[in-house]
Amino acid sequence: MRQPMSGPRSVRDDSTGDRLQTERTETVRRIASLESELDGIIESALLSNNDDEHDPDGATTGYERAKTTAMLQQARLRLVEIDQAIERTTDGSYGRCNHCGSAIGEERLDAIPTTTRCAACASLLPKN
Numbered sequence: 001m002r003q004p005m006s007g008p009r010s011v012r013d014d015s016t017g018d019r020l021q022t023e024r025t026e027t028v029r030r031i032a033s034l035e036s037e038l039d040g041i042i043e044s045a046l047l048s049n050n051d052d053e054h055d056p057d058g059a060t061t062g063y064e065r066a067k068t069t070a071m072l073q074q075a076r077l078r079l080v081e082i083d084q085a086i087e088r089t090t091d092g093s094y095g096r097c098n099h100c101g102s103a104i105g106e107e108r109l110d111a112i113p114t115t116t117r118c119a120a121c122a123s124l125l126p127k128n
């Protein structure tokens with residue numbers, strides 16, 4: 001896993017970088033817990049389904065596994081978004097719409113710190 005540089009930041013507001021770092025730590029923790037959850041599901045499925053393919057728990061395990069896998073994928077995507085946002089705070093492009101180039105606005109960045117589009121572009125285009 002790539003670690004973000006902890007060097008100097010060119011953010012006008014340092015709290016943005018701090019907030020992204022906090023969110024990153026939480027997301028990394030969430031990924032780890034989902035991974036171990038998934039391991040547990042797979043392990044118990046292997047133990048209980050050894051010689052019985054018609055295990056009544058089979059369907060539930062499959063569902064749990066699919067759900068956890070989906071949550072894990074979401075968390076990993078989130079981590080990528082956060083890393084990209086952190087990168088933008090270091091190169092100075094943070095807070096600028098990557099579609100039209102105008103400022104995204106403090107309020108919107110407060111609500112969605114990882115957004116790459118201003119409200120106008122986001123409403124015109126599908127979610128990025």
Ligand SMILES: [Zn+2]
Pocket residue numbers: 097098099100101102117118119120121122
């Ligand atoms: Zn825009």
